[in-house]
Amino acid sequence: MSALLELKHLTVEFHTRAGVLHAVNDLSYSLAAGETLGIVGESGSGKSVHALAMVGLIPSPPGRIVSGEVLFNGRNLIGMPERQLRDIRGKEIGFVFQDPMTSLNPVLTVGRQIMEPLRRHLKLSQNAARKRAVELLDLVGIVDPDRRLDQFPHEFSGGMRQRVMIAIGISCEPKLLIADEATTALDVTVQAQILELVRDLKRKIGTTVIWITHDMGVVAGLADTVQVMYGGRIMERGPVSAIFRDPRSAYTWGLLRSLPGKITAPGQRLYQIPGSPPNMVHPPAGDPFAPRNSFATDRCRTEVPPLRQVDGGAAGHQVAAWYDLRSAIANQGAQS
């Protein structure tokens, strides 16, 4: 498989009043065509910012891409003129954003908003675009699509609006679909429906997907590869089964332990990762997670660990850690 997307040392900063915020730090990864990558991390981990930065969607100023390359189909998106980026956005890279309540324009009909990219990129006529929009709404499971096209976003429920957002995202059959917290604002049953829809769409149109979320549970059912981000860096990355069965980063381990599924007795409290996310204006010197990690060594606090293949792990399972999580947990268990 050849890489559809390859990030090389992407670094993004925001110039704020408090100082320079290091949002994305030397981020490199690649994504094969047809793959579904789940990117997990908490707010401020750089997961959304790096995706927006790739296609020139971060506000600048204050945002600034300091260095790095983003090769999409072999072409570098960083430094590409806005004119050319515009032709890629919406056509070859589709987006689905977090909050369906605010991500659709309240004063334009849903139909118009779906037809916009069709007319712009595929140069469809009004009639052809409308026909295609009906098909798209039907595809994302909206009943009576022809009538619904002439309605406004406020006439749709949250889940329905997110379906509309997905219809917009896939309208031009993009090679890559980036969903940024696409189910976060929805309630759990609707979330399950949307995830099912995305799995179904992947089967039908075979798009490569980057699914950005803070929810490990969502990733488990959707992704081929999981990438855990923290402090603008990748902490761990690997096949979904390896990440869930055999986590090697203390942060991944913490995220997995805080899933509600681990409750075994009534009254038992959910695990919480101690501390709070790092201040990215003054990031920790070494491993960004070290201040919250009880297994951190002195080296973790001073030197950034490189992302490397896990010893004896599954193929493609990589971790950035100086400590060895398995022996650290075993030691801790032995001591207590």
Added chain:
Amino acid sequence: MIRFMLGKLTEAAIAVWGVITIVFFVSRVLGDPTALLLPTGASDAELAALRSALGLDQPLLQQYFSSMGAMLRGDFGVSFQHMRPALDVVLERMPATASLAFTALALGVLFGAIAGTIAALKRGKLAEFIVMIAALLGQATPVFWLGLMLILFFSVQLGWLPSSGSGSLAHLVLPALTLAVFVSASIARLLRSSLLDILGEDYVRTARAKGLLPQTIFTWHVARNALIPVVTMIGIIAGELLGGSVVTETVFGWPGVGRLIVQAIQNQDFPVIQAGVAVVAVIFVFINLAIDLLYGFLDPRIRQGR
């Protein structure tokens, strides 16, 4: 839609009635106009005779009900001063006020829209700074001072334009310009902040993520939404201007409604006060109605009563 209109019209009728009622009683507090109408030294008998002829000797409530009844038939009484139907006196002044108001509004909206858009799109650049300083000055400058300065420069120094009066296009230029400065400054400031708000909305990011052209994004996604508060402001300003810009009309000797009403108040010319205020209130109410309808056009959520 019909129910919406009927509701709005009912509200409008109540508002106009309220304004007329308040003005009726407040103007009666001004005093007795008969003393002003007769030459000094008129006898008490003469004053009483005039008072009774004008119906001012009747109890206040009776005066109120009879004049309300007459107003419903379109009869606002005869001006004490002009000795002609009060409504005619007021309506005669409307063309002057309307021409000034619409010219000032058109110029103000045009310049304000251009300046506000530049300021928003050139965020943080020198252009924004210049526009905003100019707008601040335009809004803060008293109209009478600006009017006088314009007269001093264009009429006295250069002799290009007449300083006072009406009748030709040249007469309209200075008063319209004076008002337009204030109007455009207000609109520029509001439009800029409204545009900046909308530029930060999620749906504008969605539009950019769709790869739309900047002009499409600006026209359909940004401006469409940013216009809603600006339309409200244009409505308020239009109402104020059509009610007569007393200061500007006075400075430039413009024969408008505003100056007429102020003179009527000074002369205690009750019928003209009432007719003037009624006309202005009706205009105000209809502009508001027009704005409400325009809202519905701009924002489907309002159109559908949500």
